[in-house]
Amino acid sequence: MALMRWNPFRDIDRLEPFREIDTLQRQMNRLFEELMPTTNGGEGIGFGFVPSAEMEETDDVIRLKLEIPGLESKDINVEVTTDSVSISGERKSETKTEENGVARSEFRYGKFQRVIPLPSQIQHEKVEAEYKDGILKLTLPKAEADKQKVVKVNIG
Structure with missing residues (x-):
């Protein structure tokens, strides 16, 4: 018995379930992005942190x-x-603008x-x-x- 690598994209008719999973994954990612900490001056939905x-x-x-x-x-x-x-x-936040207008911070505000x-x-x-x-x-x-x-x- 030979082992073969499975490729779900070999048969185009089999792609439909994977498109649904991909859509669901993108929706879940958007949901978590909305709930994640924001560092954009309070714009959007989010929590700074939970002690x-x-x-x-x-x-x-x-x-x-x-x-x-x-x-x-x-x-x-x-x-x-x-x-x-x-x-x-x-x-x-006490972030100050760095050169070229780019400021990075990993602190949660x-x-x-x-x-x-x-x-x-x-x-x-x-x-x-x-x-x-x-x-x-x-x-x-x-x-x-x-x-x-x-x-x-x-x-x-």
């Missing part, structure tokens, strides 16, 4: 850390409810927002925040009802 988060839960508190480098604390907005945290802000649901109810009026070296640290004390929460499990 990475890390959460730790103890008996008394939930500790949340977010990586938001390149901002000052005044540029970060934190809103807390009893069951979620919303962090938003904007990283402003623009607005960001992240809403993080919390695993327990918290005392939202007692939240503490610290922002240092690009890391936002939130200490979220748990509500008294959740601290004392004991669930009896029936064994059948």
Whole structure:
């Protein structure tokens, strides 16, 4: 038995499914391009970036850390409810025009927002925040009802 390389374009009648796949791929690429970060001065649809988060839960508190480098604390907005945290802000571009009018940047600029649901109810009026070296640290004390929460499990 000899092996042959398959060429889908050998038979023109077989091309139709591949045209549909190619059309679908182009549509998906356009969708992702619209959602990718924009560096064109805010034109078009897109997000600047989504900060990475890390959460730790103890008996008394939930500790949340977010990586938001390149901002000052005044540029970060934190809103807390009893069951979620919303962090938003904007990283402003400082790009200067290079020679021949071409400027390149791999940094991500623009607005960001992240809403993080919390695993327990918290005392939202007692939240503490610290922002240092690009890391936002939130200490979220748990509500008294959740601290004392004991669930009896029936064994059948």
